[in-house]
Amino acid sequence: MTNILVMGGAGYIGSHTVRHLLDRGYGVVVADNLIYGHREAVDERAEFVHADLLDKYSLEKLFQNNHIDAVIHFAAFAYVGESVSEPEKYYFNNVVGTINLLNVMQMHKVGKIVFSSTCATYGEPQYTPIDESHPQCPINPYGRTKLMIEQIFADYERAYGLQHIALRYFNAAGCSSDGKLGESHSPETHLIPLVLKAITGERKNIKIFGTDYDTPDGTCIRDYIHVEDLAQAHRLAVEKAGVYNGCINLGTGIGTSVKEIISAAEEVSGKKCPVEYAPRRAGDPAKLFADNRRAKEILGWTPAYTDIRDIVKTAWNWEINRKY
Ligand code: UFG
Numbered sequence: 001m002t003n004i005l006v007m008g009g010a011g012y013i014g015s016h017t018v019r020h021l022l023d024r025g026y027g028v029v030v031a032d033n034l035i036y037g038h039r040e041a042v043d044e045r046a047e048f049v050h051a052d053l054l055d056k057y058s059l060e061k062l063f064q065n066n067h068i069d070a071v072i073h074f075a076a077f078a079y080v081g082e083s084v085s086e087p088e089k090y091y092f093n094n095v096v097g098t099i100n101l102l103n104v105m106q107m108h109k110v111g112k113i114v115f116s117s118t119c120a121t122y123g124e125p126q127y128t129p130i131d132e133s134h135p136q137c138p139i140n141p142y143g144r145t146k147l148m149i150e151q152i153f154a155d156y157e158r159a160y161g162l163q164h165i166a167l168r169y170f171n172a173a174g175c176s177s178d179g180k181l182g183e184s185h186s187p188e189t190h191l192i193p194l195v196l197k198a199i200t201g202e203r204k205n206i207k208i209f210g211t212d213y214d215t216p217d218g219t220c221i222r223d224y225i226h227v228e229d230l231a232q233a234h235r236l237a238v239e240k241a242g243v244y245n246g247c248i249n250l251g252t253g254i255g256t257s258v259k260e261i262i263s264a265a266e267e268v269s270g271k272k273c274p275v276e277y278a279p280r281r282a283g284d285p286a287k288l289f290a291d292n293r294r295a296k297e298i299l300g301w302t303p304a305y306t307d308i309r310d311i312v313k314t315a316w317n318w319e320i321n322r323k324y
Contacts, residue, residue: 003027004238005068005099005110007053008075009046010037012183013116013172013230017072019043019181020231029066032075040324041181053097054192056104063108070112070238071105073098076145079189080120080283083142094145095152102156113153114237117166121147124285128255131291132247139283150247164244170223170251170290172230177317180317183227191258192224192312195265196319199273199291206273206301207245208258210280215287219258223251223289226305226314236299244298251290252303264312 004021008014009030015038021028023289030042033052042048047066051058076094077083083090087120098115105113117135120143121136138144173192175182183193197207211218219307233250236297256264273305295301305311 001027002069005029005071007073010042015041016227017226017231017234028106038324059104068110072114080140080142087141087229090141090145098149107321112163112241115166117146117168119170130293165237165241166247168249173224174226174314179317192315199269199271205276206278207278211287217257217259221255221287225251226311229303248295249290251293255289256308264309268313268316
Protein backbone atom coordinates (compact mmCIF):
# COMPACT_ATOMS: atom_id res chain seq x y z
CA MET A 1 0.00 0.00 0.00
CA THR A 2 1.18 3.52 -0.78
CA ASN A 3 1.39 5.64 2.37
CA ILE A 4 0.88 9.35 2.11
CA LEU A 5 1.71 11.92 4.75
CA VAL A 6 -0.80 14.77 4.63
CA MET A 7 0.68 17.81 6.38
CA GLY A 8 -2.16 20.10 7.41
CA GLY A 9 -4.67 17.28 6.94
CA ALA A 10 -7.04 18.69 9.59
CA GLY A 11 -7.71 21.83 7.53
CA TYR A 12 -10.41 22.55 4.99
CA ILE A 13 -8.89 21.20 1.76
CA GLY A 14 -6.58 18.76 3.58
CA SER A 15 -9.41 16.95 5.38
CA HIS A 16 -11.36 16.43 2.15
CA THR A 17 -8.21 15.12 0.46
CA VAL A 18 -7.51 12.71 3.33
CA ARG A 19 -10.93 11.19 2.93
CA HIS A 20 -10.58 10.92 -0.85
CA LEU A 21 -7.21 9.14 -0.50
CA LEU A 22 -8.58 6.68 2.06
CA ASP A 23 -11.57 5.92 -0.18
CA ARG A 24 -9.09 5.12 -2.96
CA GLY A 25 -7.14 2.65 -0.83
CA TYR A 26 -4.15 4.78 0.18
CA GLY A 27 -2.67 4.62 3.67
CA VAL A 28 -2.79 8.09 5.23
CA VAL A 29 -0.90 9.71 8.08
CA VAL A 30 -2.23 13.14 8.97
CA ALA A 31 0.03 15.63 10.71
CA ASP A 32 -1.33 18.96 11.92
CA ASN A 33 -0.49 21.47 14.64
CA LEU A 34 -4.25 22.15 15.07
CA ILE A 35 -3.75 25.93 15.16
CA TYR A 36 -6.33 26.33 12.40
CA GLY A 37 -7.17 22.66 11.76
CA HIS A 38 -9.97 20.65 13.39
CA ARG A 39 -9.25 17.29 14.98
CA GLU A 40 -12.88 16.26 14.25
CA ALA A 41 -12.26 16.81 10.53
CA VAL A 42 -9.68 14.01 10.39
CA ASP A 43 -11.14 10.75 9.11
CA GLU A 44 -10.87 8.08 11.77
CA ARG A 45 -9.31 5.64 9.31
CA ALA A 46 -6.22 7.89 9.17
CA GLU A 47 -3.42 7.89 11.68
CA PHE A 48 -3.20 11.32 13.37
CA VAL A 49 0.03 12.89 14.65
CA HIS A 50 0.28 16.26 16.35
CA ALA A 51 3.27 17.88 14.66
CA ASP A 52 4.49 21.30 13.66
CA LEU A 53 6.70 22.21 10.71
CA LEU A 54 8.73 24.55 12.89
CA ASP A 55 9.43 21.81 15.43
CA LYS A 56 12.15 19.73 13.77
CA TYR A 57 12.01 17.15 16.56
CA SER A 58 8.30 16.42 15.97
CA LEU A 59 8.96 16.17 12.22
CA GLU A 60 11.87 13.82 12.74
CA LYS A 61 9.77 11.56 14.97
CA LEU A 62 6.95 11.60 12.44
CA PHE A 63 9.24 10.26 9.71
CA GLN A 64 10.97 7.79 12.02
CA ASN A 65 7.70 6.26 13.23
CA ASN A 66 5.85 6.02 9.91
CA HIS A 67 6.65 4.60 6.53
CA ILE A 68 5.96 7.42 4.04
CA ASP A 69 6.07 7.20 0.24
CA ALA A 70 4.94 10.74 -0.62
CA VAL A 71 3.87 13.97 1.07
CA ILE A 72 0.94 16.27 0.34
CA HIS A 73 1.66 19.59 2.00
CA PHE A 74 -1.25 21.88 2.95
CA ALA A 75 0.18 23.26 6.19
CA ALA A 76 0.37 27.04 5.84
CA PHE A 77 -0.99 30.29 7.16
CA ALA A 78 -3.34 31.65 4.50
CA TYR A 79 -4.83 35.00 5.52
CA VAL A 80 -3.77 37.53 2.89
CA GLY A 81 -4.46 40.58 5.12
CA GLU A 82 -2.60 39.14 8.09
CA SER A 83 0.37 38.33 5.85
CA VAL A 84 0.68 42.07 5.17
CA SER A 85 0.56 43.07 8.85
CA GLU A 86 2.61 40.09 10.16
CA PRO A 87 4.94 39.00 7.33
CA GLU A 88 7.41 37.40 9.74
CA LYS A 89 4.81 34.84 10.76
CA TYR A 90 4.21 33.96 7.09
CA TYR A 91 7.81 33.74 5.93
CA PHE A 92 8.75 31.73 8.99
CA ASN A 93 5.87 29.28 9.06
CA ASN A 94 5.30 28.86 5.34
CA VAL A 95 8.83 29.10 3.92
CA VAL A 96 11.08 27.93 6.77
CA GLY A 97 8.50 25.28 7.70
CA THR A 98 8.55 23.88 4.16
CA ILE A 99 12.36 23.83 4.10
CA ASN A 100 12.30 21.84 7.36
CA LEU A 101 9.85 19.43 5.79
CA LEU A 102 11.93 19.01 2.60
CA ASN A 103 15.06 18.40 4.61
CA VAL A 104 13.52 15.73 6.81
CA MET A 105 12.03 14.12 3.68
CA GLN A 106 15.48 14.03 2.16
CA MET A 107 17.01 12.44 5.26
CA HIS A 108 14.38 9.71 5.10
CA LYS A 109 14.61 9.29 1.31
CA VAL A 110 11.06 10.50 0.62
CA GLY A 111 11.36 12.16 -2.77
CA LYS A 112 7.84 13.21 -3.75
CA ILE A 113 5.73 16.21 -2.73
CA VAL A 114 2.42 17.72 -3.85
CA PHE A 115 1.91 21.25 -2.62
CA SER A 116 -0.93 23.76 -2.09
CA SER A 117 0.00 26.77 -4.13
CA THR A 118 -2.33 29.54 -5.19
CA CYS A 119 -3.42 31.86 -7.96
CA ALA A 120 -2.20 34.59 -5.57
CA THR A 121 1.29 33.85 -6.97
CA TYR A 122 0.22 35.55 -10.23
CA GLY A 123 -0.70 38.89 -8.63
CA GLU A 124 -2.65 41.40 -10.70
CA PRO A 125 -3.67 39.52 -13.88
CA GLN A 126 -2.28 40.74 -17.17
CA TYR A 127 -4.80 38.60 -19.07
CA THR A 128 -7.55 36.06 -18.37
CA PRO A 129 -8.03 33.15 -18.35
CA ILE A 130 -4.76 32.80 -16.46
CA ASP A 131 -2.50 29.99 -17.66
CA GLU A 132 0.59 28.66 -15.87
CA SER A 133 2.91 30.77 -18.05
CA HIS A 134 1.33 34.00 -16.82
CA PRO A 135 4.02 36.14 -15.08
CA GLN A 136 4.18 35.60 -11.33
CA CYS A 137 4.26 38.93 -9.45
CA PRO A 138 2.45 38.33 -6.14
CA ILE A 139 1.21 41.49 -4.44
CA ASN A 140 1.25 40.29 -0.83
CA PRO A 141 3.58 38.28 1.45
CA TYR A 142 1.21 35.28 1.44
CA GLY A 143 1.51 34.95 -2.35
CA ARG A 144 5.26 35.53 -2.15
CA THR A 145 5.73 32.68 0.34
CA LYS A 146 3.96 30.30 -2.03
CA LEU A 147 6.01 31.47 -5.02
CA MET A 148 9.26 31.08 -3.06
CA ILE A 149 8.31 27.51 -2.20
CA GLU A 150 7.59 26.71 -5.86
CA GLN A 151 11.08 28.03 -6.68
CA ILE A 152 12.68 26.01 -3.88
CA PHE A 153 11.08 22.86 -5.34
CA ALA A 154 12.62 23.55 -8.76
CA ASP A 155 16.07 23.99 -7.15
CA TYR A 156 15.67 20.80 -5.09
CA GLU A 157 14.63 18.96 -8.24
CA ARG A 158 17.80 20.09 -10.06
CA ALA A 159 20.08 19.33 -7.13
CA TYR A 160 18.47 16.31 -5.47
CA GLY A 161 15.91 14.96 -7.95
CA LEU A 162 12.83 16.02 -5.93
CA GLN A 163 9.56 15.03 -7.61
CA HIS A 164 7.04 17.83 -7.15
CA ILE A 165 3.75 19.26 -8.29
CA ALA A 166 2.49 22.62 -7.00
CA LEU A 167 -1.26 22.99 -7.45
CA ARG A 168 -2.29 26.61 -7.89
CA TYR A 169 -5.85 26.78 -6.62
CA PHE A 170 -8.25 29.49 -7.53
CA ASN A 171 -11.11 29.93 -4.99
CA ALA A 172 -11.70 26.74 -3.01
CA ALA A 173 -15.41 26.43 -2.23
CA GLY A 174 -18.18 24.09 -1.10
CA CYS A 175 -18.23 21.21 1.35
CA SER A 176 -18.43 17.43 1.17
CA SER A 177 -21.51 16.16 -0.62
CA ASP A 178 -22.57 14.00 2.36
CA GLY A 179 -22.37 16.93 4.80
CA LYS A 180 -19.72 15.31 7.01
CA LEU A 181 -16.85 17.68 6.23
CA GLY A 182 -16.94 21.39 5.64
CA GLU A 183 -15.35 24.80 5.75
CA SER A 184 -14.73 26.26 9.21
CA HIS A 185 -12.30 29.16 9.47
CA SER A 186 -11.85 31.40 12.45
CA PRO A 187 -12.02 34.21 11.60
CA GLU A 188 -14.04 33.54 8.44
CA THR A 189 -13.12 35.86 5.56
CA HIS A 190 -14.31 33.92 2.50
CA LEU A 191 -17.25 35.09 0.47
CA ILE A 192 -19.50 32.00 0.30
CA PRO A 193 -19.57 31.13 4.04
CA LEU A 194 -20.06 34.82 4.86
CA VAL A 195 -23.01 35.10 2.46
CA LEU A 196 -24.58 31.99 3.99
CA LYS A 197 -24.11 33.36 7.52
CA ALA A 198 -25.84 36.57 6.43
CA ILE A 199 -28.74 34.43 5.19
CA THR A 200 -29.03 32.44 8.44
CA GLY A 201 -28.84 35.66 10.47
CA GLU A 202 -25.55 34.73 12.15
CA ARG A 203 -24.17 37.89 10.56
CA LYS A 204 -26.04 41.13 9.98
CA ASN A 205 -25.34 41.22 6.24
CA ILE A 206 -22.75 40.64 3.54
CA LYS A 207 -20.64 43.60 2.55
CA ILE A 208 -20.01 43.63 -1.19
CA PHE A 209 -16.49 44.98 -1.57
CA GLY A 210 -16.75 47.24 -4.62
CA THR A 211 -19.49 47.63 -7.22
CA ASP A 212 -17.53 49.71 -9.72
CA TYR A 213 -15.19 47.09 -11.15
CA ASP A 214 -14.85 46.70 -14.90
CA THR A 215 -17.05 43.58 -14.96
CA PRO A 216 -20.60 43.10 -16.30
CA ASP A 217 -22.32 43.71 -12.92
CA GLY A 218 -19.52 45.81 -11.36
CA THR A 219 -18.51 43.19 -8.76
CA CYS A 220 -15.38 41.03 -8.69
CA ILE A 221 -15.20 37.80 -10.64
CA ARG A 222 -13.55 34.68 -9.24
CA ASP A 223 -13.24 31.02 -10.22
CA TYR A 224 -14.87 28.88 -7.50
CA ILE A 225 -13.64 25.31 -7.50
CA HIS A 226 -15.30 22.62 -5.39
CA VAL A 227 -13.21 21.22 -2.56
CA GLU A 228 -13.88 17.60 -3.63
CA ASP A 229 -12.60 18.39 -7.11
CA LEU A 230 -9.47 19.78 -5.47
CA ALA A 231 -9.16 16.60 -3.38
CA GLN A 232 -9.30 14.43 -6.48
CA ALA A 233 -6.63 16.55 -8.20
CA HIS A 234 -4.26 16.03 -5.27
CA ARG A 235 -4.56 12.26 -5.56
CA LEU A 236 -3.95 12.44 -9.32
CA ALA A 237 -0.95 14.73 -8.71
CA VAL A 238 0.61 12.20 -6.32
CA GLU A 239 0.25 9.61 -9.06
CA LYS A 240 1.80 11.93 -11.71
CA ALA A 241 4.59 13.70 -9.77
CA GLY A 242 7.93 12.59 -11.20
CA VAL A 243 6.47 11.93 -14.63
CA TYR A 244 5.68 15.65 -14.58
CA ASN A 245 7.31 18.15 -12.20
CA GLY A 246 6.00 21.70 -12.00
CA CYS A 247 2.88 23.72 -11.39
CA ILE A 248 -0.73 23.17 -12.41
CA ASN A 249 -3.73 25.51 -12.12
CA LEU A 250 -6.88 24.18 -10.49
CA GLY A 251 -10.01 26.07 -11.39
CA THR A 252 -13.18 25.44 -13.35
CA GLY A 253 -12.30 28.08 -15.93
CA ILE A 254 -15.65 29.75 -15.18
CA GLY A 255 -15.86 33.21 -13.67
CA THR A 256 -18.62 34.05 -11.17
CA SER A 257 -19.24 37.54 -9.76
CA VAL A 258 -19.93 38.41 -6.12
CA LYS A 259 -23.52 39.29 -7.04
CA GLU A 260 -23.94 35.96 -8.83
CA ILE A 261 -22.75 34.14 -5.70
CA ILE A 262 -25.34 35.98 -3.63
CA SER A 263 -28.10 35.12 -6.15
CA ALA A 264 -27.05 31.45 -6.16
CA ALA A 265 -27.13 31.39 -2.34
CA GLU A 266 -30.60 32.96 -2.30
CA GLU A 267 -31.83 30.42 -4.82
CA VAL A 268 -30.37 27.44 -2.95
CA SER A 269 -31.58 28.56 0.49
CA GLY A 270 -34.88 30.05 -0.64
CA LYS A 271 -34.10 33.10 1.53
CA LYS A 272 -33.04 36.70 0.96
CA CYS A 273 -29.47 37.74 1.72
CA PRO A 274 -29.12 41.16 3.37
CA VAL A 275 -26.50 43.14 1.47
CA GLU A 276 -24.46 46.27 2.16
CA TYR A 277 -22.43 48.02 -0.51
CA ALA A 278 -18.91 48.74 0.71
CA PRO A 279 -15.73 50.19 -0.80
CA ARG A 280 -13.27 48.00 -2.68
CA ARG A 281 -10.99 45.79 -0.55
CA ALA A 282 -7.31 46.61 -1.09
CA GLY A 283 -5.49 44.15 -3.34
CA ASP A 284 -8.56 42.58 -4.99
CA PRO A 285 -8.14 42.16 -8.76
CA ALA A 286 -11.34 42.64 -10.79
CA LYS A 287 -11.22 39.27 -12.53
CA LEU A 288 -9.45 35.98 -11.82
CA PHE A 289 -10.24 32.73 -13.58
CA ALA A 290 -8.16 29.80 -14.67
CA ASP A 291 -7.04 28.28 -17.88
CA ASN A 292 -7.26 24.68 -16.64
CA ARG A 293 -6.05 22.84 -19.74
CA ARG A 294 -2.82 21.67 -18.12
CA ALA A 295 -4.73 19.95 -15.30
CA LYS A 296 -6.88 18.21 -17.89
CA GLU A 297 -3.92 17.15 -20.03
CA ILE A 298 -1.42 16.14 -17.37
CA LEU A 299 -3.62 14.91 -14.55
CA GLY A 300 -6.56 13.73 -16.64
CA TRP A 301 -8.67 15.84 -14.27
CA THR A 302 -11.98 17.52 -14.96
CA PRO A 303 -14.03 19.28 -12.30
CA ALA A 304 -17.29 17.48 -11.51
CA TYR A 305 -18.87 20.68 -10.16
CA THR A 306 -19.28 23.36 -12.82
CA ASP A 307 -22.61 24.91 -11.79
CA ILE A 308 -22.07 27.42 -9.00
CA ARG A 309 -25.48 26.57 -7.51
CA ASP A 310 -24.39 22.97 -6.96
CA ILE A 311 -21.25 24.19 -5.19
CA VAL A 312 -23.19 26.64 -3.01
CA LYS A 313 -25.76 23.91 -2.23
CA THR A 314 -23.07 21.76 -0.57
CA ALA A 315 -21.88 24.78 1.44
CA TRP A 316 -25.45 25.56 2.51
CA ASN A 317 -26.06 21.93 3.66
CA TRP A 318 -22.96 22.28 5.81
CA GLU A 319 -23.81 25.75 7.11
CA ILE A 320 -27.20 24.70 8.47
CA ASN A 321 -25.88 21.47 9.98
CA ARG A 322 -22.22 22.05 10.70
CA LYS A 323 -20.27 19.53 12.76
CA TYR A 324 -17.35 21.80 13.78
N1 UFG B 1 -15.85 39.57 -0.93
C1 UFG B 1 -16.84 40.47 -0.61
N2 UFG B 1 -17.25 40.54 0.67
C2 UFG B 1 -16.71 39.77 1.67
C3 UFG B 1 -15.69 38.84 1.33
C4 UFG B 1 -15.27 38.78 0.01
O1 UFG B 1 -17.35 41.20 -1.48
O2 UFG B 1 -17.12 39.91 2.82
C5 UFG B 1 -15.40 39.48 -2.33
C6 UFG B 1 -13.92 39.79 -2.50
O3 UFG B 1 -13.77 41.16 -2.72
C7 UFG B 1 -13.57 38.93 -3.71
C8 UFG B 1 -14.52 37.74 -3.63
O4 UFG B 1 -15.56 38.14 -2.75
O5 UFG B 1 -13.86 39.63 -4.88
C9 UFG B 1 -13.86 36.50 -3.09
O6 UFG B 1 -13.20 36.84 -1.87
P1 UFG B 1 -12.60 35.74 -0.89
O7 UFG B 1 -12.02 36.48 0.27
O8 UFG B 1 -13.60 34.68 -0.64
O9 UFG B 1 -11.45 35.09 -1.76
P2 UFG B 1 -10.19 35.79 -2.45
O10 UFG B 1 -10.46 35.75 -3.92
O11 UFG B 1 -9.83 37.09 -1.89
O12 UFG B 1 -9.07 34.83 -1.93
C10 UFG B 1 -8.83 33.60 -2.47
C11 UFG B 1 -8.25 32.67 -1.43
C12 UFG B 1 -6.92 33.18 -0.92
C13 UFG B 1 -6.03 33.42 -2.08
C14 UFG B 1 -6.70 34.34 -3.07
C15 UFG B 1 -5.88 34.54 -4.30
O13 UFG B 1 -9.14 32.54 -0.36
O14 UFG B 1 -6.34 32.21 -0.07
O15 UFG B 1 -7.93 33.78 -3.49
O16 UFG B 1 -6.25 35.73 -4.91
F1 UFG B 1 -4.89 33.99 -1.68
